[in-house]
Amino acid sequence: MKSKLFIFVFLYLLKDVKSESVEVFAEVGSRAVLPCRSTPQTVSPAITWSNSKGSIWRMLGSGVRFWSSSWASRVRCPHTHFHLGDYSLEILGVRQEDGGSYFCLLELGQRRTLQVTEVTLRVVKVSISPAVPVIGQSVSIRCDVSGGEGPSEGEGPRGPTVRWMLNGRPYGSRRIRGVQNNELKVTASEKVTGNWTCLLNDGNADGRASGRLGVEGIIRPPGDGARVFAAVGVAVSLPCVFAEGLAPSDAFWERLPTESASERAAVKLPRAFSPPPSSVSSRDKSAALREVEFEDAGRYRCSASVQGQKTQRSLELVTVKVDVEVLSEDAVKLTCRLSDPSAVREYEWINATFDLDGMESTGSGQKGQSVNVSRTSGGRWTCRFYGKQGLLGNVTHDIYSMEGHRGATPAPVSRRMSHNAVLLLVGLFVVALVLLLVLIQMYRNQLRSKKAFRFLALETVLHAGSVERELKERSPVPK
Known part of the structure; x- marks a missing residue:
């Protein structure tokens, strides 16, 4: 404060000196640029950057430069911009304690002061407490701003407006005035996990900072609505794995009703459903279906109690089979059928044949959900289906077993x-x-x-x- 007062008294005495005040927001860990611009000079002026604790960076008119030992590795003033009259200071890896007032002093010769610029650096950080909550626990989310006294830390109409965003989308419809009143209280769940961003604006400058909220509980599947693809007739695992160190109790599985059915209607688990065995680790509550049927498709939910909080995760089982349609005595049509094809973007058929020695020969792939096959060609036909992220799954059909296929015996x-x-x-x-x-x-x-x-x-x-x-x-x- 004494240094700041001294500079303003000095400016009052030198009325011809140009002065200005600027405010800058910077997120913790980012790069902050403290602006200091003047009219380009034919002769490079002497530049001094300082704060209330003393000098940070200095360059004499001869070009000799000095750094403060505590700032040497984190500050720089690019000389490539000097001919444009830009003498801005860059701070790398901003820390919360870097917040405060900085001064840029430009001098020509020993007695002529060109300009003094005051830059107020506001360091922004999103704080989440507790850092990794358990599902159902209360969570506090704050946008902390440090940087000394000034309008940004005032209360009422003098403070900046604060808006919150969750995963790139606005959270809530109101703007909060003043950084002292921006705390959010949420309940830990999958709906509030992800990147929280606070946006600041004080009319002259904008700032932003982000923090990630992760919730402890079930780690696999990673979120509600995950899809598990299974071919009819094979076994499949329904994952339900809790985070390391958790000991869930009272775990159970249930099958959820369809959207058209009543939410209160009880839906029985499939006959082939197998609950998690007692031999698995205490945090693994995965179940299984010993032999999948096409009608087993639907939503399933795993629930357990963790630290007195009920934790649950739902997933969707998508069943897959090959439908056979007889076209003639020598040709059939194979169709890849999914109980929910909404995630599929592409189908591909691969034909594999085997010689007398058991050697496999794979033919070229054919695109499309259906494929016409000659009964004399034989071999094994595999339908692969792809989504946005790549291969989702596959289902195979042996052409020799076509006569025994349910509902597909040729006339x-x-x-x-x-x-x-x-x-x-x-x-x-x-x-x-x-x-x-x-x-x-x-x-x-x-x-x-x-x-x-x-x-x-x-x-x-x-x-x-x-x-x-x-x-x-x-x-x-x-x-």
């Missing part, structure tokens, strides 16, 4: 199978009829043999008579 094959079944039934009927006749004949012979043993004498007489008649019929008649 000509069905008719051929029906015809063969009829022939088989007719053949079985004929065989059964022949066997029946044989059994009847065997039964008759058995009865005949029983009767012959019962009336042996009668059978002998009848047989003799028969033989005699046969001989008479064969012998010639005498003339």
